[in-house]
Amino acid sequence: MDSDAIWHHIDTERAALADILETLPDDAWRVPSLCDAWTVRDVAAHLCFAQAGIRDILRPALRSGLRYNATIRTSAIDSPLTHPEIIATLRGFAGSRRTAVGVTEREALLDTLIHTQDICVPLDIDHRAPTDAAVAALERVIWWSRRMPLGPRLRHLHLVATDADWEWGSGRRVEGTVQWLLLAAAGRSVAHQHLRGDVRALA
Structure with a gap:
């Protein structure tokens, strides 16, 4: 999949997620997501760091002892964005090809697709990304693995x-x-019940 197609899918899926978030009552934002210890709101706030530069991550990085995963967690949980601001930020990314420091558009795609499901699955919202986009994201997860x-x-x-x-x-x-293969490869065990075969090998 070429860069133009990837960015088209990123824009489309971000817009779709913004539309979903706009329909949620306040209590739904507090529901635990598929990400350990993150709520729906935390995941949505994390996606707003999709264009973060060094200055944006410096403070949470220092507060987290320069540990990568802890930095990501801190930046999301401590984000001051309100629900409407999160929605507006996701929509505001449309048309931009800027990524967070150190990543490519392929990471932006997998981050968007996986985290959208991190939000939708626990809320029982059936949102399916285009198959070719999900394949591209899955192949990138495999590449990283x-x-x-x-x-x-x-x-x-x-x-x-x-x-x-x-x-x-x-x-x-x-x-x-x-x-479901994408979510399983990304470590979401909830996907196992939707797969067949030697699923225990994914543990």
Whole structure:
């Protein structure tokens, strides 16, 4: 997938998420998301750092002892943005190709797609990203898993999509829709119940 297509999907999915967030009552923003210890509001606030520069992350980085994951968590939880400001920020990204420092548009795509589901799944909102976008995000997660093994070990798995002409790897077979494969590869165990095969190998 080329850069133009990736940015089209990013813009479309951000706009869709903003529309979803706009419909939520206040108590829904406090619902635990699929991200450990993050609420729906925290995840949405995190997505507003999609264009963060060094100055934007310096303070939370120092407060978090320069630990990457802690910095991400602190920046989201401590964000002063109100619900309407979060929605406006997501919509305001439309048309911009700026990314956060140190990442590419492929990380922006996977971040948008995965975190949208982190919000939608616990709220029982059925939102499905375009299959080709989900495939591109899944392939990027796999790319990262081979360099920074922070999530499930995918090396010995054979992942097979049931809704697209896509498969990857060899070994223990796990199959399902691209969306659930993406969430499983990103470490969301809730996806396991939607997959078939040797799902225990994802643990």
